[in-house]
Amino acid sequence: MAAGGAERYFTRWYKPDVKGRPCEDFCVLQHSNRICVITLAEAHPLLQSGKTIKSINYQISANCSRLQNKVSGKSKRGAQFLTELAPLCRISSSDGEEYTIYSCIRGRLIEVNENILSNPAILQEKPSTEGYIAVVLPKFEESKSITQGLLTQKEYEEVLLKRLNSSS
Numbered sequence: 001m002a003a004g005g006a007e008r009y010f011t012r013w014y015k016p017d018v019k020g021r022p023c024e025d026f027c028v029l030q031h032s033n034r035i036c037v038i039t040l041a042e043a044h045p046l047l048q049s050g051k052t053i054k055s056i057n058y059q060i061s062a063n064c065s066r067l068q069n070k071v072s073g074k075s076k077r078g079a080q081f082l083t084e085l086a087p088l089c090r091i092s093s094s095d096g097e098e099y100t101i102y103s104c105i106r107g108r109l110i111e112v113n114e115n116i117l118s119n120p121a122i123l124q125e126k127p128s129t130e131g132y133i134a135v136v137l138p139k140f141e142e143s144k145s146i147t148q149g150l151l152t153q154k155e156y157e158e159v160l161l162k163r164l165n166s167s168s
Contacts, residue, residue, distance in 0.1 A: 013150035079108035
Protein backbone atom coordinates (compact mmCIF):
# COMPACT_ATOMS: atom_id res chain seq x y z
CA MET A 1 0.00 0.00 0.00
CA ALA A 2 1.44 3.31 -1.01
CA ALA A 3 1.71 5.79 1.82
CA GLY A 4 -0.28 8.90 1.14
CA GLY A 5 -2.38 7.18 -1.47
CA ALA A 6 -4.11 5.23 1.25
CA GLU A 7 -6.13 8.20 2.45
CA ARG A 8 -7.75 8.84 -0.88
CA TYR A 9 -9.46 5.52 -1.45
CA PHE A 10 -10.12 4.46 2.10
CA THR A 11 -12.87 5.39 4.51
CA ARG A 12 -11.78 5.14 8.12
CA TRP A 13 -14.07 3.43 10.59
CA TYR A 14 -13.35 2.90 14.26
CA LYS A 15 -14.29 0.31 16.85
CA PRO A 16 -13.44 1.59 20.35
CA ASP A 17 -13.12 -0.40 23.59
CA VAL A 18 -13.44 -3.76 21.89
CA LYS A 19 -14.86 -6.41 24.22
CA GLY A 20 -15.20 -3.75 26.90
CA ARG A 21 -11.46 -3.25 27.21
CA PRO A 22 -10.82 0.47 27.59
CA CYS A 23 -8.80 2.13 24.83
CA GLU A 24 -8.38 -1.10 22.87
CA ASP A 25 -9.49 0.63 19.71
CA PHE A 26 -9.18 -0.62 16.17
CA CYS A 27 -9.46 1.10 12.86
CA VAL A 28 -10.97 -0.43 9.74
CA LEU A 29 -9.86 1.16 6.48
CA GLN A 30 -12.57 0.39 3.96
CA HIS A 31 -11.50 0.63 0.37
CA SER A 32 -13.88 1.73 -2.37
CA ASN A 33 -13.64 -1.84 -3.74
CA ARG A 34 -14.99 -3.03 -0.32
CA ILE A 35 -11.77 -4.63 0.87
CA CYS A 36 -11.02 -3.73 4.49
CA VAL A 37 -7.66 -3.28 6.18
CA ILE A 38 -7.60 -3.86 9.94
CA THR A 39 -5.21 -1.63 11.86
CA LEU A 40 -4.65 -0.36 15.37
CA ALA A 41 -6.38 2.94 16.11
CA GLU A 42 -4.30 5.86 17.37
CA ALA A 43 -5.40 5.45 21.00
CA HIS A 44 -4.58 1.74 21.26
CA PRO A 45 -2.29 1.05 24.24
CA LEU A 46 0.31 -0.50 21.92
CA LEU A 47 0.71 2.85 20.18
CA GLN A 48 1.20 4.80 23.39
CA SER A 49 4.67 6.00 24.27
CA GLY A 50 6.95 3.63 26.06
CA LYS A 51 5.38 0.44 24.76
CA THR A 52 7.72 -1.97 23.04
CA ILE A 53 6.30 -4.90 21.14
CA LYS A 54 7.92 -8.14 22.16
CA SER A 55 6.09 -10.62 19.98
CA ILE A 56 3.26 -10.99 17.52
CA ASN A 57 1.53 -14.33 17.22
CA TYR A 58 -0.92 -15.28 14.50
CA GLN A 59 -1.42 -18.70 16.12
CA ILE A 60 -4.66 -17.96 17.91
CA SER A 61 -5.43 -21.44 19.18
CA ALA A 62 -3.92 -24.90 19.13
CA ASN A 63 -5.46 -25.73 15.77
CA CYS A 64 -5.89 -22.34 14.18
CA SER A 65 -3.14 -20.18 12.78
CA ARG A 66 -3.96 -17.17 10.67
CA LEU A 67 -0.71 -17.80 8.81
CA GLN A 68 -2.16 -21.02 7.41
CA ASN A 69 -4.83 -19.01 5.63
CA LYS A 70 -4.35 -19.90 1.98
CA VAL A 71 -6.50 -18.02 -0.45
CA SER A 72 -6.85 -19.08 -4.06
CA GLY A 73 -8.65 -17.83 -7.10
CA LYS A 74 -11.18 -15.07 -7.60
CA SER A 75 -13.71 -16.58 -5.23
CA LYS A 76 -11.09 -16.47 -2.44
CA ARG A 77 -11.49 -20.19 -1.75
CA GLY A 78 -9.84 -21.43 1.38
CA ALA A 79 -9.99 -18.09 3.16
CA GLN A 80 -10.80 -18.33 6.85
CA PHE A 81 -14.16 -16.79 7.68
CA LEU A 82 -14.10 -14.23 10.46
CA THR A 83 -16.80 -12.84 12.70
CA GLU A 84 -16.52 -9.39 14.30
CA LEU A 85 -14.87 -10.82 17.40
CA ALA A 86 -12.62 -13.31 15.68
CA PRO A 87 -9.07 -12.88 17.00
CA LEU A 88 -6.52 -12.10 14.30
CA CYS A 89 -3.39 -12.19 16.40
CA ARG A 90 -2.02 -11.65 19.86
CA ILE A 91 0.59 -9.04 20.55
CA SER A 92 2.74 -9.07 23.67
CA SER A 93 4.47 -5.94 24.86
CA SER A 94 7.68 -5.89 26.84
CA ASP A 95 5.83 -4.82 30.00
CA GLY A 96 4.08 -8.19 30.07
CA GLU A 97 0.73 -7.08 28.69
CA GLU A 98 -0.90 -9.14 25.97
CA TYR A 99 -3.39 -7.70 23.52
CA THR A 100 -5.68 -9.62 21.25
CA ILE A 101 -6.40 -7.96 17.92
CA TYR A 102 -9.91 -8.63 16.62
CA SER A 103 -11.26 -8.53 13.11
CA CYS A 104 -14.04 -6.01 14.01
CA ILE A 105 -15.95 -6.96 10.85
CA ARG A 106 -17.35 -10.11 9.28
CA GLY A 107 -15.67 -11.39 6.18
CA ARG A 108 -13.02 -13.58 4.66
CA LEU A 109 -9.43 -13.25 5.75
CA ILE A 110 -7.53 -12.35 2.60
CA GLU A 111 -4.10 -11.91 4.11
CA VAL A 112 -2.26 -11.22 7.32
CA ASN A 113 0.71 -8.92 7.39
CA GLU A 114 3.71 -11.19 7.86
CA ASN A 115 6.11 -8.24 7.71
CA ILE A 116 5.21 -7.23 11.25
CA LEU A 117 6.47 -10.59 12.50
CA SER A 118 10.03 -9.76 11.54
CA ASN A 119 9.68 -6.03 12.07
CA PRO A 120 7.16 -5.34 14.87
CA ALA A 121 8.23 -1.70 15.10
CA ILE A 122 6.42 -0.81 11.86
CA LEU A 123 3.19 -1.64 13.64
CA GLN A 124 3.85 1.35 15.88
CA GLU A 125 5.60 3.59 13.38
CA LYS A 126 3.15 3.16 10.50
CA PRO A 127 0.03 1.56 11.95
CA SER A 128 -2.29 2.54 9.12
CA THR A 129 0.03 1.70 6.21
CA GLU A 130 2.84 -0.88 6.35
CA GLY A 131 2.04 -1.80 9.95
CA TYR A 132 -1.48 -3.05 9.23
CA ILE A 133 -2.65 -6.29 10.83
CA ALA A 134 -4.78 -8.01 8.20
CA VAL A 135 -6.93 -7.60 5.11
CA VAL A 136 -10.54 -8.79 5.29
CA LEU A 137 -13.07 -8.99 2.47
CA PRO A 138 -16.71 -8.68 3.56
CA LYS A 139 -19.41 -10.49 1.61
CA PHE A 140 -20.65 -8.32 -1.20
CA GLU A 141 -24.16 -8.11 0.21
CA GLU A 142 -22.80 -7.21 3.64
CA SER A 143 -20.27 -4.62 2.53
CA LYS A 144 -22.63 -1.75 3.32
CA SER A 145 -23.90 -3.13 6.61
CA ILE A 146 -20.60 -4.25 8.17
CA THR A 147 -19.76 -0.69 9.12
CA GLN A 148 -23.00 -0.18 11.04
CA GLY A 149 -21.47 -0.90 14.41
CA LEU A 150 -18.42 1.24 13.66
CA LEU A 151 -17.76 4.92 14.30
CA THR A 152 -16.80 7.55 11.76
CA GLN A 153 -13.59 9.48 12.29
CA LYS A 154 -15.57 12.39 13.71
CA GLU A 155 -17.50 10.18 16.16
CA TYR A 156 -14.27 8.53 17.21
CA GLU A 157 -12.63 11.90 17.89
CA GLU A 158 -15.57 12.68 20.20
CA VAL A 159 -14.94 9.42 22.08
CA LEU A 160 -11.29 10.39 22.52
CA LEU A 161 -12.29 13.83 23.80
CA LYS A 162 -14.71 12.29 26.31
CA ARG A 163 -11.94 10.02 27.55
CA LEU A 164 -9.60 12.96 28.02
CA ASN A 165 -12.21 14.90 29.94
CA SER A 166 -13.16 12.01 32.17
CA SER A 167 -9.56 11.28 33.11
CA SER A 168 -8.64 14.83 34.03
